[in-house]
Amino acid sequence: MKQKITFLFLISCSGLIFGQTMVNDFEAGSLAVEPLFGATASVVANPQPTSTVNTTSNCLQIGRTNDNWFSLVRINVDPDITIGPTETKYLSLLVYRLNTDLACRFNGDSDTSNGSNPGVIRAVNSHSGSDAWEELIIPVEFPRDAGTFSLGTLFNLVFHPNIKNFSNANPSILNNTDTFLYIDELKILDANPLSTKGFELEKSISLYPNPAQSSFKVTSRNNVEIKNVSIYTLLGKQIKSLKRINKNEYDISSLASGMYLVKMTDSNGGVASKKLIKN
Incomplete structure (x- = not known):
């Protein structure tokens, strides 16, 4: 073969x-x-x-x-x-x-x-x-x-x-x-069919720690500026918009344990989602 x-x-x-x-x-x-x-x-x-x-x-x-x-x-x-x-x-x-x-x-x-x-x-x-x-x-x-x-x-x-x-x-x-x-x-x-903005944002950011307990941080490369961060259920229902508690750190202490989607929007209009486990 x-x-x-x-x-x-x-x-x-x-x-x-x-x-x-x-x-x-x-x-x-x-x-x-x-x-x-x-x-x-x-x-x-x-x-x-x-x-x-x-x-x-x-x-x-x-x-x-x-x-x-x-x-x-x-x-x-x-x-x-x-x-x-x-x-x-x-x-x-x-x-x-x-x-x-x-x-x-x-x-x-x-x-x-x-x-x-x-x-x-x-x-x-x-x-x-x-x-x-x-x-x-x-x-x-x-x-x-x-x-x-x-x-x-x-x-x-x-x-x-x-x-x-x-x-x-x-x-x-x-x-x-x-x-x-x-x-x-x-x-x-042979090529990635996703939109350039969304794909570049997906590749340039990461969440840690993951799993997380009370908070997580968003790290980015290439000077990407994250403007909005929201939490969704896996069924696509928005739970809340998150606010920074420190530089690039977000509080999730009020969330129940489980798996969530973190939706992020950058200053260029790119949108990306990452899965996050809350312990």
Whole structure:
């Protein structure tokens, strides 16, 4: 299966042209999908076929049978994709009802390899957590050589449906009865389709500590000035706007323990969201 992708087709997006390769749209069933270490995965009917974002018939439903943070779903890339040392690729996927900490590994060195923890990459944008299909973008990176895929060949996509900060101490949200995660339309893109302002803000800021107890700080690069910070539930409901208690530090002592979305707006109009765990 060591074949180099020699084809791509072009799509127009906001006036830009992106090359893309479909990895799996799950219309042909669950071939090349393997759940591991307590994860479950099956192809089901699209839970929201009337969506303007995803009108396909089928998608992949992911659940769990235990609380292992290392539960994985491995999806084969066939044919394998060769990525040059100066190339940057992006994984685009549609996600429905995301209220977990989703991540992906790209650093497996064979079709059956699961990669390693240093290869865990999260999306550069956030899902609202609502019952709606939304697109997530994950850079295809290998952290030891950030920005490039140093292994050269993409053999598979290995998803952590709920990585829980690499800890079993945090309870699992997913189960195998009535709480599932849905993904669809897995594509490898030649360019990031997100708006430049939002993408640059997502990449230039970070929150710490995370998890946090009574407060957290926002750090930024490239002289980004954060103007507004608000807290939302994972269902997209705004809870409150935060005020600084010190330089770049925000008080969350009144919040109940749980996972929240922190929405930030900078002085250039860029908007970014980050997930925050409150202990």
